[in-house]
Amino acid sequence: MPELVETIYEFQQKSSEKAIELKVGVLTSLGDILMNQYVTYFQKNKNILITVYSMEKNELIHSLNSGKIDIASSFLSDDETLENFEKVLFRMDKMVYYAPNITEICNTISIKTILNFPLVKYPPDNFMNKMIDQYFNIAGKVPVVAAQLPSPYAIIQYCKKNTAGALIAERLLNTLGDSYEHGYCNIDPSYTMKAFLLYKKENPKYRAIKLFIDYVVKLNKNNS
Template sequence: MDELPSIQQLENFILYGKYRNFTAAAKAANITQSAFSFQMKKMEELVGVQLITRSNRGSDLTEAGEQFLQQVTAVMQELEQSLYDLRSRHSETVTVTVGTMLSLGDVLMNRHLAYFQKYHREIVLSVYNLEARQLLEELSQDRVDIISTFYLPQMDITGYEKVLVCKDELVYYAPRLDISGTRVTAKEAASQPLAQYSPQYLMNLYLEQYFAGQTSTALQVQAWFSTPYAIMQYCQQNRIGAVLPRRFLQAMGVVHGWYELDPQIQVPCYLLYKRQNPKYAQIQIFIEYIRTTYHLDPDSLT
């Protein structure tokens, strides 16, 4: 029998098919570009067909390469599903890895963890808190099974299964500032010192764009933080304001010191996952629980 390509070669070929670039694919595979190129060349020798064209202008799949990519992807997915099914039959629990946004906080996820520990002992939820860009990267690389994230205009979520959980309202939180009424305009909020998310966060960019579109007043950002917990605590100790999710503040038991923004900010919150994930059945159990928790209409499961 002729020698067959290795699993690693096939996985890396799928990575190449995703990026169509040796440098990017090698980085995703966590090996050097020369090692990656050698693997692809060796695989072409084994199958006896040129799969990738190479020139000074770059590289791409040949027609045969495109066809082989589709077949290999289907085979690898079937293999992963078979291995997962085998392991599941000989294991009492299945771990579903969930990623949540740092800018939303994990206080709500703790409630979900407690529920699954009590009512779904066959499923173990493992939770990671990451920034939006990192969440999408982890999901694309199959390092998490499902993510809970705000949808911000800078995010590309095409190609993923998605469930609209809710539309979170962002409010102005300033418990130590003297503010009358229940609403604050964007201009009023911008005129006060502001605690903001870390500069590299998409949420930080989103809020900067919101204020820029509503007022010419320059933001007076005095502190940057990586979590809403840190922002909330800083506002409780200093005469400063911040924009935080109302759902987060309510979950933390905060009933005073926050104000509706004018104009209002509502950000959709989605669950994103891949349909071809071998844990699809367990993911659906989690989604059904979330759907019931937030009283979602089945039509939102799109």
């Protein structure tokens, strides 16, 4: 039955010559701009229109359940179980310490040194804060909070103007462009976060979803 629905859906799409629309929700801290390359590729090559949403963790799960989005792109913690969804690991994201007013020319900064400076975090109850707290658990100390801001872009901008630092995915800084490629260093101990794609198998757009997932996995394998 799901296959029939899928076939009818695809037939309707083809007969109307309308692009299939995939709605992709991205975890805000993962960075919605990382989706841009896929938007361009799928529109040009596959007649798939990707609409991107930026959301917090709970909203992503809720929207995937309700059908507001077809795919979620999110970091997940190791102990997280999500029984309702298919789950594909597509990338290990290296976290770096972004602090252009602190780091100067440095290759690696220790967790102990990071703790000497205020850290920019997300608002309370944010999933990303829990992951950041988990990192500082190693040192048994919590950093002084410089500010609580809602997006990686606001956090990065804050660090550009103030003596403060933040843990940011290196890939996001590199995607933002030349002016963000300096001012950060590796952290010791290192910290990687697992980025997943989540979706429901019983979705009439399953074939388009699969096409998207396979492409994202392939592209990240090549670039990692």
